[in-house]
Amino acid sequence: MDTSDRKIIDLLAEDARRSLASIGDVVGLSPSAVNERIRRLVASGAIRRFTLEVDPAAIGLPITAFMLVTLPQDTEQAAFRDYVENHAAVLECHHVTGSWSYMVKIRTADLTGIEAFLADLKGERLIARSETMIALSTTSERSYVIGSE
Amino acid sequence: MDTSDRKIIDLLAEDARRSLASIGDVVGLSPSAVNERIRRLVASGAIRRFTLEVDPAAIGLPITAFMLVTLPQDTEQAAFRDYVENHAAVLECHHVTGSWSYMVKIRTADLTGIEAFLADLKGERLIARSETMIALSTTSERSYVIGSE
DNA sequence: TCTGAAATTCCCCACCC
DNA sequence: GGGTGGGGAATTTCAGA
Helix, strand or coil, X not given: CCHHHHHHHHHHHXXXXXXXXXXXXXXXCCHHHHXXXXXXXXXXXXXXXXXXEECHHHHCCCEEEEEEEECCCCCCHHHHXXXXXXXXXXXEEEEECCXXXXXXXXXXXXXXXXXXXXXXXXXXXXXXXXXXXXXXXXXXXXXXXXXXX | CCHXXXXXXXXXHHCCCCCHHHHHHHHCCCHHHHHHHHHHHHHHCCEEEEEEEECHHHHCCCEEEEEEEECCCCCCHHHHHHXXXXXXXXXXXXXXXXXXXXXXXXXXXXXXXXXXXXXXXXXXXXXXXXXXXXXXXXXEECCCCCCCC
């Protein structure tokens, strides 16, 4: 993971469809050398996958919410993680410092979806207390920090 | 945005390098018809861009934190948004319901980065009170909900 | 690990349904 | 909107260094 690798990731994060030749021009490598580096970055796990950035509203999921959760005393952390990880509404789940145990980011079609998610967790006895923050508007939402673009 | 469009987005979100032909096989369209739909999805903004999912640790940014913020009484919301949107550490910024005004997700190389970000906001007089939650571990982190994959 | 060229695949465009 | 086919560009693979 040297400067070239980092630069290649920057360029691909900005536009994953850039040609190997144009990447090579920037980093000073031949197209096949760039290709070989990308292959290694994928193999090592540094690049998890090539994907899309989608407008949530356009695919019918305009509601974003953050849920702070504490688990019941007797609940296994693994049970909570497994359930949340596989729930369709969940985008992110982090174990966090502070007065709450988990921070869960969800995306739903409407407010009913939030209620349903809470009901699901309660039904599974995976939640003791929670606080939900609904996103009224989103200023920025990216999965990759601004590099030297 | 019909079933085919939705399916195309699902497939590309999973692997943005799939060929038009293999997508066409799944949705029952010719490669050029798939291409035309993708072009329209990009033009309409439903697809924002083709990008990467990167392992944060691999690029030297292992620390993820969530910051709940309230602004000083006399601060313009736009000033806060502009500053935060262009800060290199910021991944997300949402205006949220509840006792806090904004929820900001940041990613840094170390804990010093969190402190620096808070100092930056304080220096700009864009913050009155805040609470920071550091992610100890992350169970799931995706930008796209589980579809019919 | 990179280079360079050959082989292959894919994408794009014009035309027709 | 969607299908078909040809031309051109891109990726991929495989030598060699």
